[in-house]
Amino acid sequence: MVKSTPRNLIMSAVFNGRKGERPAVGNPTSIVCHGLMDAAGVSFPEAHLDAQAMADLALAGHEILGFDTVMPEYSVHQESAALGCEVHWGDRNTMPDAKSSPYADFTDIRIPESVLEKPSMRVVLDALSILRRHVGDRVALFGKVMGPWTLSYHMAGTQNFLLQIGLGEKDKVLRMMRQLMPVTVAFAKAQFQAGADVVVLADHVTGDLAGPYHYEELLLPLHREITQEIGGPLILHVCGNCNDRLELFAQAGFDAYHFEWQMDAKTVVRKVGRLLSLAGCVNNPQVLYQGTPDDVHAQARYAIEAGVNIICPECAIPLATPMENLKAIVAAAHEGY
Amino acid sequence: MAHELGAIKEAVIKGKHGEIEQLVKALIENKVDLQEIINEGMIAAMDEVGRMFSEGEVFVPEMLVSSFTMKKGLDLIKPLIKDEEAESRGTVVMCTVKGDIHDIGKNLVCMMLEGAGFQVIDLGVDTTVEQLMAKVEETRPHMLGLSALLTTTMLEMKTVIDTLESRGLRDRVKVMIGGAPVDAAFAKEIKADGYGKDAVEAVRLARGFTPEKG
Numbered sequence: 001m002v003k004s005t006p007r008n009l010i011m012s013a014v015f016n017g018r019k020g021e022r023p024a025v026g027n028p029t030s031i032v033c034h035g036l037m038d039a040a041g042v043s044f045p046e047a048h049l050d051a052q053a054m055a056d057l058a059l060a061g062h063e064i065l066g067f068d069t070v071m072p073e074y075s076v077h078q079e080s081a082a083l084g085c086e087v088h089w090g091d092r093n094t095m096p097d098a099k100s101s102p103y104a105d106f107t108d109i110r111i112p113e114s115v116l117e118k119p120s121m122r123v124v125l126d127a128l129s130i131l132r133r134h135v136g137d138r139v140a141l142f143g144k145v146m147g148p149w150t151l152s153y154h155m156a157g158t159q160n161f162l163l164q165i166g167l168g169e170k171d172k173v174l175r176m177m178r179q180l181m182p183v184t185v186a187f188a189k190a191q192f193q194a195g196a197d198v199v200v201l202a203d204h205v206t207g208d209l210a211g212p213y214h215y216e217e218l219l220l221p222l223h224r225e226i227t228q229e230i231g232g233p234l235i236l237h238v239c240g241n242c243n244d245r246l247e248l249f250a251q252a253g254f255d256a257y258h259f260e261w262q263m264d265a266k267t268v269v270r271k272v273g274r275l276l277s278l279a280g281c282v283n284n285p286q287v288l289y290q291g292t293p294d295d296v297h298a299q300a301r302y303a304i305e306a307g308v309n310i311i312c313p314e315c316a317i318p319l320a321t322p323m324e325n326l327k328a329i330v331a332a333a334h335e336g337y
Numbered sequence: 338m339a340h341e342l343g344a345i346k347e348a349v350i351k352g353k354h355g356e357i358e359q360l361v362k363a364l365i366e367n368k369v370d371l372q373e374i375i376n377e378g379m380i381a382a383m384d385e386v387g388r389m390f391s392e393g394e395v396f397v398p399e400m401l402v403s404s405f406t407m408k409k410g411l412d413l414i415k416p417l418i419k420d421e422e423a424e425s426r427g428t429v430v431m432c433t434v435k436g437d438i439h440d441i442g443k444n445l446v447c448m449m450l451e452g453a454g455f456q457v458i459d460l461g462v463d464t465t466v467e468q469l470m471a472k473v474e475e476t477r478p479h480m481l482g483l484s485a486l487l488t489t490t491m492l493e494m495k496t497v498i499d500t501l502e503s504r505g506l507r508d509r510v511k512v513m514i515g516g517a518p519v520d521a522a523f524a525k526e527i528k529a530d531g532y533g534k535d536a537v538e539a540v541r542l543a544r545g546f547t548p549e550k551g
Contacts, residue, residue, distance in 0.1 A: 166398030211396040285518035318488035
């Protein structure tokens, strides 16, 4: 049995290794809610823009809610802001949004020479360093980067990017993603250098938008290159129903996959559980946000019994999620296997 | 004739956007009934695209190209149809609700509704209740389509419905909702008239709200 500290439980779970006394509870995506902001004394948007505020809020996920991880990146726009998107950082009640698509014409992307020093990137690296020093060996530290598919949504506009794929503009689409890929790799490597134990790579080639054949033809080869280039453990995050492409994800070289409630945990474990570790999957809108702690407990136990390695919300949670519901995930895991 | 209409249908289904204008022009020159081109070419094609989407045979990129192709064809036909000859299935005001800027799902619903013969008034994203009420008063639509991708904005749908109630407009308009965080139970809870999980279901709902005449 692995010594059951939060960090050990997470790291062992990421590699599908020896079990501890209980399942690991993690947050590959944001668990920030109003209650957590109040408890930490930090709010959005400052937690997107100030390293200490970002770190304080992430730490509250462990110290107040009891998660085994801290993850200090809450938006999907850190990279896109550095690459020229006009980002509105939102407020206490709204997540950041990009207001422009600077490369809608698919011209060559100009990556700033010091892209990692752009404020929206630097803040994440600094927050990770602060957290590493603070949590030491106790808690697992998660970083997060956007993959080239998601970055292309931001650069070209999601509908425009998908239209080009539909129009068969394969070269155009691939050129954009290849130009963006170095940002994903450099940011992930920098996050490991800053102290991250694991980096989540979010790339939204979701079943709601694209087909498995699009993933296989356009993105899987890039994912293979990315996972080869990055030395540390990686969790792939793709929202939506991805049942039809799980086996393809398993071929990409990621250590784990973070999945949504739309996919049955038992089915996901059966399909790819031997090839990938799995993180999931308490439903956000109906259960974490609108349900009761008992509803959350039932879903978390279902995931544990299915054999999911890291128990967590399915995606970034609604900001009005009650804290008791987040604590119910932790309580379910603390009951053990 | 059936062959030419079939070619148009195939062009839309397969997203042959480079060929559609030539095909439509040929039919227009041959004095083919314009409404027939729309109904048996375009609408029939989008019905088939919708079926393929529902069954996971195609995804959003292909749907976008089919819609793009259809629009190129419709743009040639529409100016030739006199107002009194236009056969609209009904008017739908569509929007993504206040605080939400996600619009692909909403855009697909707009395209599919147009493809199905509805007149669509698209108010875009981040639409306030006041903008919606003004448009409902002005255009007297048969339906209102509300979209949201965020759990933080889905409750705005309830605000819209409550405001329709309080202003005495609710009985005039059917309200359908859609978007990732909502479902049929939520639609019932906020007293919407229907929920569509995707663009195809939205068209099905809209057709149900406006039965064909005759």
